[in-house]
Amino acid sequence: MEIITRFAPSPTGYIHIGNVRSAIYPYLLARQSGGKLILRIEDTDRARYVEGATELIEDTLEWLGINWDEGPIVGGPNGPYFQSERKEIYHEWARKLIKAGRAYADPTPPEKIDEYRKECNEKKIPFLYRNYRPTKTPEWEPGIPLRFKAEPKSYAWHDEVMGDMHTGPEVLDDIILIKKDGYPTYNFAHIVDDAEMGVTHLMRGVEYLSSTPNYLALYEALKLERPKIISLPHILAPQGNKKLGKRDGAKSVTEYREDGILPEAMLNYLACLGWNDGTEQEIYTKDELIKNFSLDRIQNSGARYDETKLLWLNGQWIRKIFTEQGVHALYERTLNFWPESAKKSSEDYRIQVLSIIYDRLKTLSDLKEMTEYFFTDPKIDLDFLIGNKFVKKLSESELESLLKTTIAKLTDLKEWDADSLQDALNDLLKETAKKPAELFSLIRIAISYAPFSPALNLTMEVLGREVTLARLNRTASAI
RNA sequence: GGUCUCGUAGUAUAACGGUUAGUACAUCGGGUUUUCAUCCCGACAACGCGGGUUCGACUCCCGCCGAGAUCACCA
Numbered sequence: 001m002e003i004i005t006r007f008a009p010s011p012t013g014y015i016h017i018g019n020v021r022s023a024i025y026p027y028l029l030a031r032q033s034g035g036k037l038i039l040r041i042e043d044t045d046r047a048r049y050v051e052g053a054t055e056l057i058e059d060t061l062e063w064l065g066i067n068w069d070e071g072p073i074v075g076g077p078n079g080p081y082f083q084s085e086r087k088e089i090y091h092e093w094a095r096k097l098i099k100a101g102r103a104y105a106d107p108t109p110p111e112k113i114d115e116y117r118k119e120c121n122e123k124k125i126p127f128l129y130r131n132y133r134p135t136k137t138p139e140w141e142p143g144i145p146l147r148f149k150a151e152p153k154s155y156a157w158h159d160e161v162m163g164d165m166h167t168g169p170e171v172l173d174d175i176i177l178i179k180k181d182g183y184p185t186y187n188f189a190h191i192v193d194d195a196e197m198g199v200t201h202l203m204r205g206v207e208y209l210s211s212t213p214n215y216l217a218l219y220e221a222l223k224l225e226r227p228k229i230i231s232l233p234h235i236l237a238p239q240g241n242k243k244l245g246k247r248d249g250a251k252s253v254t255e256y257r258e259d260g261i262l263p264e265a266m267l268n269y270l271a272c273l274g275w276n277d278g279t280e281q282e283i284y285t286k287d288e289l290i291k292n293f294s295l296d297r298i299q300n301s302g303a304r305y306d307e308t309k310l311l312w313l314n315g316q317w318i319r320k321i322f323t324e325q326g327v328h329a330l331y332e333r334t335l336n337f338w339p340e341s342a343k344k345s346s347e348d349y350r351i352q353v354l355s356i357i358y359d360r361l362k363t364l365s366d367l368k369e370m371t372e373y374f375f376t377d378p379k380i381d382l383d384f385l386i387g388n389k390f391v392k393k394l395s396e397s398e399l400e401s402l403l404k405t406t407i408a409k410l411t412d413l414k415e416w417d418a419d420s421l422q423d424a425l426n427d428l429l430k431e432t433a434k435k436p437a438e439l440f441s442l443i444r445i446a447i448s449y450a451p452f453s454p455a456l457n458l459t460m461e462v463l464g465r466e467v468t469l470a471r472l473n474r475t476a477s478a479i
Numbered sequence: 480g481g482u483c484u485c486g487u488a489g490u491a492u493a494a495c496g497g498u499u500a501g502u503a504c505a506u507c508g509g510g511u512u513u514u515c516a517u518c519c520c521g522a523c524a525a526c527g528c529g530g531g532u533u534c535g536a537c538u539c540c541c542g543c544c545g546a547g548a549u550c551a552c553c554a
Contacts, residue, residue: 010554045553110552126481126550145552162484171482171550179552186554210483210549233485234547241546276492280502299492301485302547309491309504319517360516370515390513429512440513452515 003035004200007061007068008190010042011053014252015060017305018235018244019205021270025232026203027066028271028293038197039071041082042190044183060253064263065286070197078197083189090184093192093222094146094177102221103177105140106147108132129174146178148188148218155213160230160295162206167213175214191215195224203230230295233274236304244305256310260337260364262321265314274303283316315362327355337364341375349374352462356454370450374462377471378449380478385445390437396479402432402442403476407469416465421457446475 005026009015015023030037039061041054054072061068070076080086097103113129120127130150140146152169159165177188184192194202208215209231219226234243237250244250256266268284276299277292284292322330331351342350353374360370372378385391385399394402406428413424429439440456447468453459460468 008554012554042554048553106552113552121480124480128550147552165483167482173550176552181552183552185552190554205548206484207548208554212483231484236547238490243547273491278493280493282503303492304490306490306504312504315517357516359518362516388514426512436512438513442513444513448514450514453513454515456513 001200003030003033004038004198005030005035005203006038006040006194006197006199007066008040008042008193009057010045010048011057012045012048012050013053013246014056014254016244016246016250016252017256017270018250020060020064020253021235021273022204022232023061023066024064024267024271025230025275025293025298026201027068028290029201029203029295030069031290032293035200036069037066038076038078038199039068039081040193040197041072042186043082043084044179044186044189046084046181046183056252056254063254063257064267083193084183086189086193087182087184089196090178090189090192091182094140094184094188097148097177097221098140098146100221102149103140103146104133104137104149105144106134106174106176107138107144108134126170128170130172133174142182143180145176145180147174148177148214148221150174150214150217153217155216157212157216157226157229159209159212160201160228161233161298161300162209162231163300165209165212171210171213172217173214187211187214188218191218191222191224194227195222200227201230202227203232206231206233230298232298233300234302235273236302238305238307243302250305258365260361260366261310261314262317262333262364264321265310265317268317269310269313273305274299283313283320311362318361318364319359322355322358327351327358330354330358334364334367337367339368339372339375341372345375349462356458356462360452360454370452373448373450373453377467377474380474381449382478384449385442385479388441388445390435391441391445394438394442399442400476400479402434402439403446403472403479405432406439406443407472407476410460410465410469410472413465416461418457418461421460425457443472447471 007023007026009019009023027037029035039058041057043049058072068074070078071081094103113132116129116132117127129147130152133149138144150172152172154166154168156164156166175187176185178184212229216226236242237244237248239248242248253266257263264285267286267289271284271289271293272282275293275297277294277297281288318330321333328351331354334354338350353371354367357367357370361367391399409424409428413420425440429436432439444453444456444459447459447463463471
């Protein structure tokens, strides 16, 4: 049997890390089995609809490398893929239900319903609308909400993540199928759509677990086969025990793109939050995730979102891309992250810088802070010298003569490459009888005035003879 | 309140009847001729509690405690 999964967001804003996993897992499952992923936009709530949200969702999925087989943009045989354009389909199914005596138009005004609810709350008994069913119901027509006529009974089902489930009749109620405005509720629409689109595996957040019996009743009344049900635990906010949401400052997935997170790292991190394959592997490519993913190893408790680990993974991925695909491949990813001053320099030079700095990057945006001095002469700040625990022991005249000796040595250097530079530096250590910590710190500060930088010889090689000597001279005369 | 779910180090997780309870991130030490990072080595640190069942329980059962979800003409 072909596996067909779906991701069905409502276009009310961006996708954040708390809910993107319900796109990732269906994607992995579909791809691993050679099945299909459907993207469906659930836009039946016109009040909450946000212009441009659909594009935001598509953009996020594309960035993560999650492509869909049916849905907006790509189309498909079961369209339209926007619920707002499927009104007639829902009405058709609704009429079947009415005909079978399983749905009724409900003329009760909302205020009356609130009263019923209050009454129950006061008596501390559960509020069930089916106990207040109107005795006389009109013919259904647009403008009147349509309710399901529930039959109180027990249900048992299997949830691929949560295990065997069962509930009593007390959870079944007359849920609204079609709203006053003629649009279906989620409760009704998703069932119709999943059936029409042939969805076999239904993955969604655990928040739907408690309404599942009502959906089961609906499948039954509609004479539909129910799909496999998979409830995904929540991702928890870093603080407290709440599910991660926009109110906790959950950033949009694509915001991480601007922050210099690689999509590979993001996908890797999110997929492994609440799922593991039982091995001790930490770094997974998309293909490895597809290959190893399995429903039965999805965690059944919530997982806390931890940005530290994401950052670590991102660093790993930066290095992985560098070693496996080369500097150029990594460079392609960095285009938007260089400091302003880098624009003057050649691409070739930027690539040289990247190849010596890449293993210090946690995010691509670190480039801005970390490479400035490669492109523009740093401001001389003698506090760097005073603040260094080795350099500060040396007197001013000593500093000056050390710099002079270094300048002389480097001026005479035949070849300006990493090896020759290292040899020269080693000679200087001998000649001046200084410790590496003293001499190298001094030189490093003089040419970069940065809190950290790559190995000295590599930094000088990339900067070039002219710039290196000029910077050493500048410091020598500033002391 | 009803119904349902979950509970291994700070975090993510492994082990699912017999292990010194494993791994990774974080933290703290140490190493790799300067710094920061990488890399390597080491340390700290966990089975929510209480009863059973069993020769033996993190693992099975019961109770408690704690946490979460849901009870909308939102999805």
